Amino acid sequence: MEISQGGDDSHQKKFALPVDSEHKATEFRLFSVAAPHMRAFHLSWISFFACFVSTFAAPPLLPIIRDNLDLTATDIGNAGIAAVSGAVFARIAMGTACDLFGPRLASAALTLLTTPAVYCTSIANSAVSFLLVRFFTGFSLATFVSTQFWMSSMFSARVVGTANGVAGGWGNLGGGATQLIMPLVFDLIQHIGATKFTAWRIAFFIPALFQTLSAYGIFFLGQDLPDGNYSQLHKSGDKHKDNFAQVFYHAITNYRGWILALTYGYCFGVELTIDNIIVQYFYDRFNVNLHTAGIIAASFGLANLFSRPGGGMLSDLMAKKFGMRGRLWTLWIVQTLGGVFCILLGKVGSLGVSVAVMLIFSVFVQAACGLTFGVVPFVSRRSLGIISGMTGGGGNVGAVLTQVIFFRGSRYSTETGLTLMGVMIICCTLVITLIYFPQWGGMFCGPASKGTTEEDYYMSEWNSAEKEQGFHNASLKFSENSRNERGKRIGSAPTPNNRTPDTYV
Amino acid sequence: MESYLLAAVSLATLTFAYTCYGGVLFSTLPQTLAVSASPTDGQVLKAGEDNITITWGLNQSFPDGTDSSYNKVKLLLCYGPTSQEDRGWRKTVDNLSKDKTCQLTIAHRTYMRNTQNITWMIERDVPTAVYFVRAYAYNSSGNEVAYGQTTDAKKSRNLFKVQAISGRHSSLDIASVCFSAFALLSVVGFMVLEKRGRSSAEN
Numbered sequence: 224m225e226i227s228q229g230g231d232d233s234h235q236k237k238f239a240l241p242v243d244s245e246h247k248a249t250e251f252r253l254f255s256v257a258a259p260h261m262r263a264f265h266l267s268w269i270s271f272f273a274c275f276v277s278t279f280a281a282p283p284l285l286p287i288i289r290d291n292l293d294l295t296a297t298d299i300g301n302a303g304i305a306a307v308s309g310a311v312f313a314r315i316a317m318g319t320a321c322d323l324f325g326p327r328l329a330s331a332a333l334t335l336l337t338t339p340a341v342y343c344t345s346i347a348n349s350a351v352s353f354l355l356v357r358f359f360t361g362f363s364l365a366t367f368v369s370t371q372f373w374m375s376s377m378f379s380a381r382v383v384g385t386a387n388g389v390a391g392g393w394g395n396l397g398g399g400a401t402q403l404i405m406p407l408v409f410d411l412i413q414h415i416g417a418t419k420f421t422a423w424r425i426a427f428f429i430p431a432l433f434q435t436l437s438a439y440g441i442f443f444l445g446q447d448l449p450d451g452n453y454s455q456l457h458k459s460g461d462k463h464k465d466n467f468a469q470v471f472y473h474a475i476t477n478y479r480g481w482i483l484a485l486t487y488g489y490c491f492g493v494e495l496t497i498d499n500i501i502v503q504y505f506y507d508r509f510n511v512n513l514h515t516a517g518i519i520a521a522s523f524g525l526a527n528l529f530s531r532p533g534g535g536m537l538s539d540l541m542a543k544k545f546g547m548r549g550r551l552w553t554l555w556i557v558q559t560l561g562g563v564f565c566i567l568l569g570k571v572g573s574l575g576v577s578v579a580v581m582l583i584f585s586v587f588v589q590a591a592c593g594l595t596f597g598v599v600p601f602v603s604r605r606s607l608g609i610i611s612g613m614t615g616g617g618g619n620v621g622a623v624l625t626q627v628i629f630f631r632g633s634r635y636s637t638e639t640g641l642t643l644m645g646v647m648i649i650c651c652t653l654v655i656t657l658i659y660f661p662q663w664g665g666m667f668c669g670p671a672s673k674g675t676t677e678e679d680y681y682m683s684e685w686n687s688a689e690k691e692q693g694f695h696n697a698s699l700k701f702s703e704n705s706r707n708e709r710g711k712r713i714g715s716a717p718t719p720n721n722r723t724p725d726t727y728v
Numbered sequence: 729m730e731s732y733l734l735a736a737v738s739l740a741t742l743t744f745a746y747t748c749y750g751g752v753l754f755s756t757l758p759q760t761l762a763v764s765a766s767p768t769d770g771q772v773l774k775a776g777e778d779n780i781t782i783t784w785g786l787n788q789s790f791p792d793g794t795d796s797s798y799n800k801v802k803l804l805l806c807y808g809p810t811s812q813e814d815r816g817w818r819k820t821v822d823n824l825s826k827d828k829t830c831q832l833t834i835a836h837r838t839y840m841r842n843t844q845n846i847t848w849m850i851e852r853d854v855p856t857a858v859y860f861v862r863a864y865a866y867n868s869s870g871n872e873v874a875y876g877q878t879t880d881a882k883k884s885r886n887l888f889k890v891q892a893i894s895g896r897h898s899s900l901d902i903a904s905v906c907f908s909a910f911a912l913l914s915v916v917g918f919m920v921l922e923k924r925g926r927s928s929a930e931n
Contacts, residue, residue, distance in 0.1 A: 286817070290855035291895055295814035328922060335915045339908030346904050348894055419853040420895025428903070435911055442918050452925070507817045633814050 238449065246449035247379040251386050259446040260377045264386060266445045267326075267370040268393040270334055270437035274363035275397025276404065277341045277430040278306055279524075281357060283405045283502045283517045284423045288353070291420045298350040300631030303499040305358035307492075307622040313365035314619065318612040319467070321372040325453035327445045330369035334438035337363040341431035345424040363434070367615050370394060371596075372608065376448055384535055384600075388593050392531030395589070398498040399524015401430070406517035473684045474606035480613050482654050483599060487614045488621020489648045490558050490591035493565070495622035496644070497523055497588075500630050501581075504637045509574045519578055526585040534593025546710025547601065547663035554594040555655045555666065561587035562652060565645030569638040592618075601660070601705060604698040605684040663708050670709075677702040751825030752872045757864075760794055761801075761876025762787040765861045767888035775892045776852035782834065784863045784876060785843030797873055798839040798865040803846070804830035806877070808858035808887040824872055830862055839865060856892040 239257030240248040248260040255261040281288060281302070289299060313333075320329040340359035347353045374386040408429050412422040447453050474480060501523055506516040534557070541549035564584035571577045595614065603610050625647070629640035659665035661675035681702045685695040766781040767773060773780070782803055786795050806829050812818045820829045834848050860879040864872045879886045 289815075289817075290853075291892065293856045293892075296816055297814055328918065331918060332915050335911050335918075338911040342904040342908045342911075346896060346901050348896065418893070418895065420893055421897065421900075424895055424900055428907075431907065435907075435914075439914070503817075633816055636816065 242449065243379045245379070247377060248449075249379045249381060251378065251382040251389075253389070258444075259449055263373055263377050263445055264390060266437075266441050267330070267366075267373050268390045270330060270434075270441055271366050271370045271390065271394030272397040272400070273430070273434040273437040274334060274337070274366050275394055276401040277337070277434050278357075278361050278364055279398045279401045279498045280341070280405050280427060280430045281306075281344065281353075282499050283402045283513070283520065284409060284426065285503055286506055286513055287409070287419050287423045291423070292347065292349060292353055294350055294353065295632075297632040298353070299503075300626060302350075302354045302357045303496075304623050304626045304631065305354050306361040306499065307364070307495050307619045307626070309358050309361040310364035310367075311616045311619040311623070313362045314368050314615040315609070315612040317365040317368040318372065318608040321369050322608065325447035326369040326373035326376065327441055327447045327452060330366050330373070331438045331442040331445075333365060333369070334363060334434055334441070338431050338434050338438070341427060341434060344427045344431075364619070367391065367394065368608075368612050371611055371615075373447075375607075384539060384597065385532070387596060388532040388535030391596065392527045392529075392589070392593065395494070395527040395531060395592075396524060398494070399521045399527060401521075402498075402502055402517045402524065403521035404429070406513050410514065469689075470606045470609060473603060474609035474613065477603055477606070477610070479602045479658050479660075480606075480610045481617075482658055483595060483602065483610075484613045484617025484620070486554075486558065486652055486655055487592070487595050487618040488624065489651045490561060490588050490595060491615075491618035492621020492623075492625060493561070493644065493648060494524075494585075494588055494592065495619065496625045496630065497585075499622075499626065500637060500640075504641075505574075505577075508638065509577070511574070519581070522578070523581055523585045526582065527589050530586045530589035531593040534590030535597055536593075537590065538594045538597025542597070542708060542710065544711050547598070547660055547708040548666065548669075549710060550594070550597050550708075551655060551658055551666050554591060554598060555652060557587055557594055558591035558652045558655075559649055561591055562645045562648030565648055566642050567645070569640070569642030569645065598658075601708060603684065604681050604701045660708075677705050677708075681705075751823040753822050754824055754827065754875075755822055757872060757875050758794075759876055760787055760790050760874045761785070761863050761865060763803075763861055763863045763876040763878050765878045765888075769886050770888065772889045772891055773850055775850045775854045775890055777850070779847050779849050780834075780861070781845060781847045782861055783843060783845040786841065787876070795839065795841065795865070795874075797867045799868045800836065800866045801839045801844075802836050802864050802866065803834040803848075804862050804864070805832040805834055805854070805859050806830035806862045808860060808879075809883050811857035811859075834861070850890055852893055854890050854892060856890060858887045858889050860887050 238246065238248070238260070239255065240250050240252060240260050242260075243249050251264075252261060256265055285299060288294065292298075294302075317329060317333070320333075323329075324332075337360055340356050340362075344353075344356040344360070347356055370390050371387050374390050375383055378386040405426055408426045409422050412425050413419065417425060498520075501520040502513075502516045505511055505519050506513060511519070537553060537557075538550050541553045545552070561584060564580055564587060568577065568580045568584055571580050596611075599611055599614055600607060625644050628647075629635055629644050630637065635643065656666045659668060660680065661671040662677050662680050664670045678699065681698045682690070682695060684698065689695060761784055763782065763784045765783075766779075784801065784803065807818045812820065812829070818828050818831070821827045832851075832854060835846050837844065837846075860877055860883065862875060862877040865874040867873045
């Protein structure tokens with residue numbers, strides 16, 4: 224056990240991990256479950272994983288469900304769209320809920336409030352009831368925001384990227400794991416003696432119970448902040464409550480947030496769409512049995528184990544050498560390649576090659592998700608929560624759009640839909656070229672010639688009255704820390720205020 | 729990267745070429761079998777409860793010797809057009825190895841010259857849909873050589889409906905409702921506990 228650093232002698236608290244002056248952990252130890260930091264990490268990724276398992280529990284069993292409920296391709300498409308559309312606004316609202324109630328209560332409450340939808344999937348008996356249960360279950364995907372918020376509260380800037388990337392990636396893993404778990408559970412229940420049409424109903428109790436247990440775990444074992452819960456802590460003067468209207472205004476007027484929301488729709492949104500359609504695709508096109516289709520589909524989501532965290536780490540690596548421009552270029556290249564492999568996936572007609580292409584596609588698409596959240600923290604400091612929520616919500620919008628256009632009804636066969644979706648990914652990813660930071664540059668342009676600094680960019684979010692009261696100090700600290708986004712090739716000496724750097728790329 | 733793409737694309741085209749050569753085409757099969765089933769046009773039958781009696785044999789208007797290659801007969805329950813609409817997984821395709829019209833097997837018998845019949849209880853996992861019955865005759869190598877069906881070529885007459893079991897049981901219904909109520913009560917419980925924690929911290 225180590226004593227908290229930062230020279231504050233009055234704090235007698237001892238933490239298992241080294242911490243900074245805010246008691247946020249400065250190290251990320253994956254195999255530790257020490258309270259409060261690593262315990263918060265494990266509780267949050269497990270509950271996010273559980274929510275993903277529940278939201279995508281229906282697709283692997285659709286070949287059975289569509290016969291039981293007499294669903295048409297349109298019904299199935301609509302339910303898939305409903306499953307991802309609920310979280311669009313829920314993700315944005317979740318940021319506010321975390322601010323008000325703390326991530327522990329917000330995520331435990333949301334997780335528990337959506338479990339009745341999962342339990343009631345067992346009693347669905349029509350296309351409408353099926354759509355409704357998938358819609359309400361989908362709200363649970365808003366726990367993404369509470370996961371990221373909680374990690375940002377527990378881990379310092381140096382490791383928060385890794386914590387966020389691993390928590391996000393391992394949660395997304397649920398979308399893959401469920402394609403394995405549900406057919407297995409269904410098989411088991413069928414063997415015990417239930418008929419097909421009863422077995423799938425019983426199978427839904429497994430994700431529902433898992434989700435319930437994870438919510439209980441968060442409530443009883445978790446803690447909002449390193450020093451305690453929101454309700455216990457006496458809020459001192461130096462954690463001032465920001466003006467919601469100002470934060471909201473600065474979030475929606477920053478065009479970069481909107482661009483990233485759009486592009487996240489074509490990596491994360493595409494990932495959600497594939498989670499919804501991939502089992503039926505392999506089952507119907509290649510005539511494999513449900514079990515095999517589930518295993519193949521699972522491998523898509525399981526790549527999240529390393530590909531999303533890998534994307535985040537790649538972003539940090541590129542930033543060391545090339546700064547923010549490196550992050551943007553890498554994001555554009557990786558996501559465009561994801562689009563190329565998506566086109567190929569629709570064209571390939573044999574099972575073996577199809578699986579191989581799908582795996583390569585999954586790595587690129589999930590890495591793009593990790594790369595996106597390598598850029599998001601720098602778009603705004605004051606409105607980080609809402610920008611993150613907007614980007615997350617944009618991901619779900621992308622999932623809704625792609626399913627509405629390509630995978631609903633019988634207008635396109637699934638393989639044509641995949642190819643066209645790949646073309647759309649490539650087109651929509653082009654907007655990354657429009658992102659420009661005056662202090663660092665964009666993909667095609669260097670930083671502004673009049674020498675805008677990081678302080679100029681982040682201080683523009685505060686007016687003079689707020690600056691007088693010193694509310695902007697956190698942003699000031701962040702500006703200093705973000706200077707390494709200039710990369711190695713651009714002037715390594717620290718720039719004095721308002722002076723033009725001599726060289727820029 | 730490009731050589732990978734090239735290899736993948738050429739592999740794909742080769743396999744495309746291969747699949748084109750497999751499977752008998754339905755349009756080449758003669759309709760030499762006479763098949764009839766007990767359900768009348770539009771009748772609704774219950775899965776797991778009702779029976780169908782099917783009679784099949786060579787249509788007598790064909791000369792003797794037509795059935796010399798017939799080895800086995802398979803009876804299948806096939807989807808009517810309304811149950812195939814907007815359901816790509818039940819699509820009719822001429823190539824029989826890809827055709828998804830008839831997915832449920834009723835019986836698989838050795839072909840005999842005289843007329844045969846069978847009474848079949850509709851199994852519990854038959855989905856709700858509109859159906860007709862078709863019989864395929866196979867030769868000794870296992871390829872389809874002839875067929876017969878209870879409906880006409882347009883599949884518009886003599887279709888019957890099967891009503892499937894719902895799969896729901898009252899015990900499942902009760903369990904779902906109870907667990908859901910428990911989850912909702914837990915949220916309320918959490919709020920109460922939090923409020924108590926806050927007021928005791930303030931005191």
